[in-house]
Amino acid sequence: MNSNTIDPIQPNPTKSANFGKRLRSILFSQEGILFIILMIVMAVLSQLNENFLTSSNLLNQGRLMSEVGLVALPMTFIIITAGIDLSVGSILGLSAIVLGILWKNVGLPLELAIVLCLVIGSLAGLVNGLFIVKLDVPPLIMTLATLALYRGLAQGVSQARSVTGYPEWFYIFGQGRIFGIPTQLWLFIFGTIISIIILRRTTLGRYLYAIGHNPVGAKFSGLPVSRVLLTIYAYSGFMAALAAVIFVSRVTTTRSDMGTGLELDVIAAVVLGGTSIFGGKGSILGTLIGLILIQLLKNGLALSGVTSDATIIVIGTVLILAILINNFVQSRREG
Amino acid sequence: MTPSLKQSQLQPNKLSFLIVLPILLAIAVLLTYQFAPFVNQPELGATTISKLTETRSNNEFKLSTNGFILIPIAAFITLFLGLWTLTNTQLNRAASILTALSGVLILEYFVVFWMKYSDSGGDYLSAMAIGFWTLLALAITMILQVFIPRVVVAKEFQLRSLVANQESAIILALILLVVVVGLINPRFLATRNILDILQGNAYIAVAAIGMTMVIVTGNIDISIASLVGLLAVISGRLAVADAPILVAWLVPLFVGAGAGAVIGFFVAYLRVPSIVVTLGFLSILKGILIIWTNGQRVTDIPPAFYLAQMKPLGIPMPIIFMVVLTIGAALWMRYSGIGRSFYAYGGNAEAARLSGFSEKRILMQVFILNGVFVGIASVLYASQLRIIQATPPPGLELFVITAVVVGGVSILGGKGTVIGAMLAAILLNTIRSGMIFVNISPFWIQAVQGILILVTVLIDLIRRKRQLS
Numbered sequence: 001m002n003s004n005t006i007d008p009i010q011p012n013p014t015k016s017a018n019f020g021k022r023l024r025s026i027l028f029s030q031e032g033i034l035f036i037i038l039m040i041v042m043a044v045l046s047q048l049n050e051n052f053l054t055s056s057n058l059l060n061q062g063r064l065m066s067e068v069g070l071v072a073l074p075m076t077f078i079i080i081t082a083g084i085d086l087s088v089g090s091i092l093g094l095s096a097i098v099l100g101i102l103w104k105n106v107g108l109p110l111e112l113a114i115v116l117c118l119v120i121g122s123l124a125g126l127v128n129g130l131f132i133v134k135l136d137v138p139p140l141i142m143t144l145a146t147l148a149l150y151r152g153l154a155q156g157v158s159q160a161r162s163v164t165g166y167p168e169w170f171y172i173f174g175q176g177r178i179f180g181i182p183t184q185l186w187l188f189i190f191g192t193i194i195s196i197i198i199l200r201r202t203t204l205g206r207y208l209y210a211i212g213h214n215p216v217g218a219k220f221s222g223l224p225v226s227r228v229l230l231t232i233y234a235y236s237g238f239m240a241a242l243a244a245v246i247f248v249s250r251v252t253t254t255r256s257d258m259g260t261g262l263e264l265d266v267i268a269a270v271v272l273g274g275t276s277i278f279g280g281k282g283s284i285l286g287t288l289i290g291l292i293l294i295q296l297l298k299n300g301l302a303l304s305g306v307t308s309d310a311t312i313i314v315i316g317t318v319l320i321l322a323i324l325i326n327n328f329v330q331s332r333r334e335g
Numbered sequence: 336m337t338p339s340l341k342q343s344q345l346q347p348n349k350l351s352f353l354i355v356l357p358i359l360l361a362i363a364v365l366l367t368y369q370f371a372p373f374v375n376q377p378e379l380g381a382t383t384i385s386k387l388t389e390t391r392s393n394n395e396f397k398l399s400t401n402g403f404i405l406i407p408i409a410a411f412i413t414l415f416l417g418l419w420t421l422t423n424t425q426l427n428r429a430a431s432i433l434t435a436l437s438g439v440l441i442l443e444y445f446v447v448f449w450m451k452y453s454d455s456g457g458d459y460l461s462a463m464a465i466g467f468w469t470l471l472a473l474a475i476t477m478i479l480q481v482f483i484p485r486v487v488v489a490k491e492f493q494l495r496s497l498v499a500n501q502e503s504a505i506i507l508a509l510i511l512l513v514v515v516v517g518l519i520n521p522r523f524l525a526t527r528n529i530l531d532i533l534q535g536n537a538y539i540a541v542a543a544i545g546m547t548m549v550i551v552t553g554n555i556d557i558s559i560a561s562l563v564g565l566l567a568v569i570s571g572r573l574a575v576a577d578a579p580i581l582v583a584w585l586v587p588l589f590v591g592a593g594a595g596a597v598i599g600f601f602v603a604y605l606r607v608p609s610i611v612v613t614l615g616f617l618s619i620l621k622g623i624l625i626i627w628t629n630g631q632r633v634t635d636i637p638p639a640f641y642l643a644q645m646k647p648l649g650i651p652m653p654i655i656f657m658v659v660l661t662i663g664a665a666l667w668m669r670y671s672g673i674g675r676s677f678y679a680y681g682g683n684a685e686a687a688r689l690s691g692f693s694e695k696r697i698l699m700q701v702f703i704l705n706g707v708f709v710g711i712a713s714v715l716y717a718s719q720l721r722i723i724q725a726t727p728p729p730g731l732e733l734f735v736i737t738a739v740v741v742g743g744v745s746i747l748g749g750k751g752t753v754i755g756a757m758l759a760a761i762l763l764n765t766i767r768s769g770m771i772f773v774n775i776s777p778f779w780i781q782a783v784q785g786i787l788i789l790v791t792v793l794i795d796l797i798r799r800k801r802q803l804s
Contacts, residue, residue: 137792138746140555144736145792149785156779268614277608309625316618323607
C-alpha cells in the first residue's frame with residue numbers, strides 16, 4: 001500500500017516512468033501474474049492438441065464452468081470478508097431436490113417450482129448468515145454444520161430417489177444457446193459484470209473489504225456489518241440454487257448427491273484467483289481467471305490424453321504454486 | 336455481576352432440587368432394576384431380576400470371560416474412586432457418593448449374576464442390559480464430574496455443571512440416547528452391537544486425535560481422506576507383496592509423517608494458509624492414489640495383516656487403539672511441554688512467539704504428528720475389511736472435523752481435548768446405529784450430524800455467555 005503513494009517532496013516522475021510503474025504494478029498484481037500463467041498454459045495446451053483452441057470447445061468449457069463460476073462470485077465476496085461458505089454444494093443439492101419434488105410430487109407448475117427453488121436456496125444462505133451474524137458462530141463451523149444439514153435434508157426428503165422427465169423447454173438453461181453462446185454462460189457473464197460493479201463501484205463493495213480487513217473496526221465505524229454479511233450469505237445461497245437449476249437442466253435429472261464437493265472446486269478457484277483466505281483482499285477478475293485456468297487445465301489435459309485423475313494432481317499443484325509465486329512476488333514488492 | 340450469580344453465592348449450601356436429583360435418579364435406576372421388566376428372555380419374555388432368580392433353571396445366562404474379568408475391575412475402580420474422592424474436601428461430595436454407589440450397584444449385580452448363572456450359556460452384558468449400561472455411564476459421568484470441575488468450582492452438585500464442559504455434555508447425550516433407543520428396541524443394547532458401535536468409529540477417533548492437535552493450533556487439514564485412502568493401499572499392497580507384517584503396519588506411519596512434514600513445511604516456512612495447502616493436497620494425493628492403483632482395490636491380503644480384527648483379551652483391537660491413544664494423547668497434550676505449546680500457540684500465536692516458542696517448530700510438530708495419527712488410522716481402516724478400496728473414504732475429513740468440533744475443540748484454536756473428540760466420534764456412530772434400530776431412514780443421518788454441530792455451537796454459546804456474565 002505504501003509503495004503506491006508518491007513522496008510529495010520529490011519531483012513528479014515523468015510520464016513514461018509513471019506508465020512503466022503502472023504497467024509493472026498491473027503485471028505483478030495477483031491478476032497479472034495469474035493472467036501470465038493462464039496465457040502460458042493456453043499456449044502449451046494449444047500446442048499439445050489442435051482441438052483445444054477452437055471456439056466450439058471453448059464455448060463448451062464455458063458451459064461446464066458456469067455452475068462453479070456462478071457460485072464462485074458470492075464466494076469471492078464472502079472470502080473477502082474473511083468468511084467462508086462450505087455449504088454451497090449442499091444448498092445446490094437441496095435446491096435441486098426442492099425443484100424436483102415440488103414439480104413432480106407436489107405438482108406445481110415448473111416455473112413456480114424454479115422460483116421456489118431459488119427462494120429456498122436464498123433462505124438456506126440466509127440461515128447461515130443469521131447464525132454467523134446474530135450468534136457469532138464462526139463461518140467455518142456454521143457452514144460445516146449446514147453442509148451436513150442441507151445435504152441430509154436433501155437425502156432425507158428425497159430418500160435418495162431421483163426425479164426425471166422434465167419438459168423440453170426447461171433444458172434451455174443447461175443445454176440451450178442464445179445467440180450461439182450457451183445460456184448459462186450468459187447468466188455467468190451477467191453475474192460477473194454485476195459482481196465486478198458491486199465490488200468496485202458501490203459502497204457495499206468497499207464495506208466488504210473493510211469488514212475483511214478489520215471486522216471490529218468496521219463495526220465501530222458504523223458500517224452495517226450485519227446487513228452486509230446477511231446479504232452476501234443469502235446471495236451465495238441464491239447463486240447455489242441458480243446453479244442447481246442449471247445443473248438439473250444440463251443433466252436432465254435431479255439427484256440428492258448433486259453438487260457434492262462443489263465447495264472445494266469453488267474455493268480452489270477463488271483462492272487461486274488471489275483472494276486471501278484471511279480476508280480483505282481479492283477481486284472478481286482474479287476469481288474469473290482462476291476459474292478459467294482450472295477449467296482449461298482440466299479440458300486441455302483431458303484432450304491431450306491425460307486421465308482426469310492426473311489432472312487433479314496438476315490442479316492441486318497449480319493451486320499451491322500460484323499461491324507460492326504470489327506470496328513471493330508480493331513480499332518482493334513490499335520488501 | 337448479575338443478581339442471579341449473587342444469589343447463588345449467598346446460599347451455597349441450600350439443599351436444592353439439583354442436589355437431590357441425581358440421588359433420586361440412582362434410586363430410580365435401582366428400583367427399575369429390581370422390579371421393572373428389563374430383560375427379554377426367550378422363554379420368559381420381559382422379566383425382572385427376582386423372577387429370573389426363581390426360574391434360573393430355564394435360562395441361558397453366562398458370564399463371558401472378559402465380562403468376568405472386566406466388570407468387577409470396573410466396579411472396584413468406580414467404588415474406590417468414589418470413596419477416595421469422598422475424603423477430598425475440595426471435590427464434589429454428592430458426585431463422590433454417587434460414584435461409590437454406582438460401583439456398589441455394578442458389583443452387586445455382577446455377584447448376583449455370577450453366582451446364579453456362571454455355568455450356563457448366554458451373554459452377560461446383554462442380560463444386564465439397560466440397567467448395567469445406565470449405571471456404568473452414570474459412574475463414568477460421576478468420575479468425570481468429580482475430576483473435571485472446570486468452570487464451576489464444585490461446592491455443590493449442580494445439574495448445570497454437567498453441561499459445563501463438552502465432555503460431560505456428550506456423555507449425558509450418550510446416556511440419554513442409549514436409554515431411549517434401548518427402551519424402544521432392547522436389541523440395541525446387545526454387547527455385540529455396543530462393541531460394533533465402539534469399533535466402527537475407532538479409526539475416525541484416532542484420526543481425530545491428530546486433527547484435534549491441528550485445530551488447536553488454529554489450523555485445519557482437509558486432505559486426510561485422501562491420505563487415509565493412499566496409506567491404506569500402501570499398507571495393503573505391502574502386505575500382499577509378502578513384506579513382514581510389521582513393515583506393512585509401520586510404513587504408513589512414516590509415509591503419513593512425511594506427508595505431514597511436507598504440509599507443515601508449506602504452512603510453517605512458506606506461509607501458505609493450511610486450508611489452501613491441504614485443499615491442494617486433497618487433489619494431489621487423491622490423484623496419486625487413483626493413478627497408482629488404477630482404481631483397483633487390494634485383495635488377497637494375508638490374514639495376519641488384519642490388525643483391526645484381532646481381539647486380545649476379547650476386546651477388539653480398534654477399541655484398544657482408540658482408548659489408549661486418546662488417553663495417552665490427552666495426557667501428553669495436557670502435561671508435556673510440547674503439548675502445552677500447542678495450546679499456547681493456538682490461544683495466542685503472537686504471545687507464544689514473544690514468549691520464545693518457535694512458531695515453525697510447533698507447526699511442523701503438529702502436522703507431522705497429525706500424519707502419524709492418520710497413518711495409524713489408515714492401518715485400522717485398511718485392516719477392518721478383507722478388501723481395501725482404492726478410493727478415499729468419502730466424507731471422512733468432514734466426519735473427523737465434525738467429531739473434533741462436536742467434541743468441543745474451538746476452530747479458533749487454543750481450546751479443546753482429544754477425549755471430547757473421541758466421545759463425539761462415538762456419539763456420532765451411536766446415533767447412526769440408533770437410527771437403524773428405531774427404524775429411521777439412514778438418509779437422515781447427515782441432517783442429524785448437522786443439527787448436532789449446531790446444538791454444540793449453541794451450547795458453547797450459552798456457556799460462554801454465562802462465563803462472561
